[in-house]
Amino acid sequence: MFRFLVRRTIGAAVILLIISAITFFLFYVAPRDPARVACGKVCTPQTLALVKHNLGIDDPLPVQYWHWLEGVFMGRDYASYGHCNAPCLGYSFINREPVTGIILDRFPTTISLALGSAVVFFVFGVGTGMIAAVKQGKALDKIASSASLIGSSLQIYIVGIVAMFYLSDEWHLLPRPNDNSGFTDNAGAWFGGFILPWFVLAIIFTANYTRMTRSQLVETLSEDYVRTARAKGLSGRTVFFRFAWRGAMGPIVTILGLDLGSLLGGAVITEQTFGLHGIGAVSVKAVKDMDLPMLLGVTMVAAGAIVVFNIVVDAVYALIDPRVRLA
């Protein structure tokens, strides 16, 4: 296990390094000059040069990239801001703040959204999938299967807006989605602010889990070892949970890990739809503003989340399914 983790961590670091380099250099292919944003209404060449110097974008590209890497590992000093502690993902010249601080500020919203909806879609998805598998071919199975088909073909920006319009604006059943309160300062308000996004996000995701759980369970239930367990006279419940369910869970946990990874990197559309201020909203704004340090920061966080969850998933897979060995 230890060797596996070390090897995968090194691999992940290499991947992140490559992603950072690609993002960095791609940004400069864009036609817009970020310095123009800070150059006033009458932008003289002198002012433009001054702005470029202030932003640290008058150095050659590889030098700028090297400074950025230095900041990540050792921290960095900015003329206009002062010292930025490691891991310093850069200084956002649009927001006039270190990128790391902004990301940390936004992370509670992203975590609340990702974990909350994961609980909902995992419980509902796996639950419905189990019922469908057990009642295979019966009415319940058909209802669950068709519902999941409909669910997976829906889009957040439609369901979200419709749900918000009726549930919050028209019927006043749920509060309008917001992230004004944190879990620790007002748990009730926090719950109210997120409940609608959780369920809307879950509608889309649940479908996958229902289908996946159903098909995995149907397949495992017909495996030899399950039949053997049954033949040995074990109770239906024991067979289902100790043998079939455990075997079926492996791939589902894999998908859950990857979904969580990408949700923690920012649910862009969900956040936009509900006006939430997580990592997704930060990335949209960064693109809009041509804010490279911010963009690079959120890209690294998103990529990092996916890479880390990949490792976690592989490790968990081995724990769940003894057939898998980490070599």
Add this chain to the structure above:
Amino acid sequence: MSLSRRNFVIATSVAAGGSMVLSACSSGGGGNSGNGSHAGTTKYTGHVTVGTKEDSTGPAPEIPGARKGGNIIGIGPDDFSHLDPQRIYFAWNSTVANLYVRALTGYKIAMDGSMKLVGDLATDTGTMADGGKTWTFTLKDGLKWEDGSELTVEDVRHGIERGFASFTTEGAQYVQSALVGSSDFRSKYKGPFSNKHLDSIVTDKAKKTITLKLKVARPDLNFTLAMHSYGAVPVSHDTKDKYDKDPVSAGPYKIAQHSVDKSLKLVRNPHWDPATDAIRNAYPDSFTFQFGTESLPATDRLIAESGDDQYSVMAYSGVPAERLQKVLGDPQLKQRTINGLLSGLYYYAINCKRITDPKVRQALNHAWPLEQIRRIYGGQAAGDYATSIISPDILGYAHQDVYGKLQKPQGDPEKAKALLKEAGKLGQKIVYTYPKGSNDAYTKTAVVITNALKAAGFDPVVKPVDSTSYYDQVQQINNSFDVMWFGWSPDWPTGYTVMQPLFDGATIANGSNNVSQLNVSWVNDAIKKNAVIADPAKAGAAWEDLDKKIMTELAPIIPETFQRRFYLHGSKVGGALFDPLFSAFVMYKLYVKA
């Protein structure tokens, strides 16, 4: 202040969202004869005059029925890009800056929308000498910063001198250039941080006076100094670049909490004395700005008004075209709107270097289909037809219409054709350009423009330019466009701020705002002459005359619209008033209804 050139870029791309109401929408009054009357209001707001010492003396007149207390919520798509006064240029930043920044002068806005330039920190609008080269202001008594320390003439000087610093590149540059007599002012003075001060600013702490000695005459300097770029900053609390995060308040509210792009909370500044302030009322206990909601969902929130949204206003991004009909069609919703004209003018610049014959340019003015264009913008509610260079918010504005566009807003192809024939230019090729990708409406207006030009005997060619590099391209001297979509919003409401940047031949260069590249000696001379007329009313009249003469004889532009913007507020919000300068709510007049 106000919409700037770059604001037009922003407005047409993303930041201001639907606020420019330029996405396609039929009707809303469109399709009528379009006589330029005003949807929703009966008169132009924003009429400006220069106030007296009495006008400058606080407190601000009470608003009948207003009461103290409560919290007003401002909903907007994006966070304010700057809070440091010297880095503030855009109108939307100024809507919040009004709550905590004070400069020597400011605008006192009456509830009917008329404006007076008055002394804000100063006792009056200043004393001019030497034909506009010397200006002296005296500070009011009782001015304090949010920590209770006295606001001094040194702090006012510091605010002006900070405009020279290397980190204040975003702000206005007029006063800096005038003080040292060069547009490359940073090479002459680096700012006040090494305790060096400009010789051209003289302060007297005992008498509380500050005197600015300019290298060039600026009879409207008192208007320029009202820009937030020239707001006072306390010498002892200046954190340079970091001041942008935590500015010190001299106004009725101070910043209590700021989460970038998420929220900004302002609470009462206990050391602000209303007796020193003729401009601001301060009824609510606090303001909370919530960012991240685009204009469409913001409109829907305000229509639904659930919970605290009753106390909300659309902070600076207006009702988008797709909701205008719904909002204006429902009397109860309409009651919760304010509206007004954006300061400045949308127009089409004619490249005078390529279209050299004034007759052809006049023909273009006759041919231009204003009515069809405005219908695409959303009809009458989207704004008024522009028939002059100077917009209604400018001091001295007088209505004029040299091409009779109000009679024939759909265009007059016969008259245009006759002029072309006279010039021997029938079939003249016209390369028209607009920013592509920012707004659907421009693609649609290009079609009606093409049709109108063909009908008038032109040979139109449409060459759109990607919106991200639009301004860079049309502001090249050697561009290959004949007619270019453009817009201009003045930085303060005098004719100088329109005519000089747009038509002074001396400014022609790559990146210049004289996109028409008009360089005519009598125009250049008139600009120089009008710029030093000391009496504001006389100057206003002189700029109006020049406007008429330029449009009649030279026709370097085709004025399009003075655009209108609508905002919604919650039913518990009182004191709602459209700010003619910053085209949004006047925040400091709002109150929470009982």
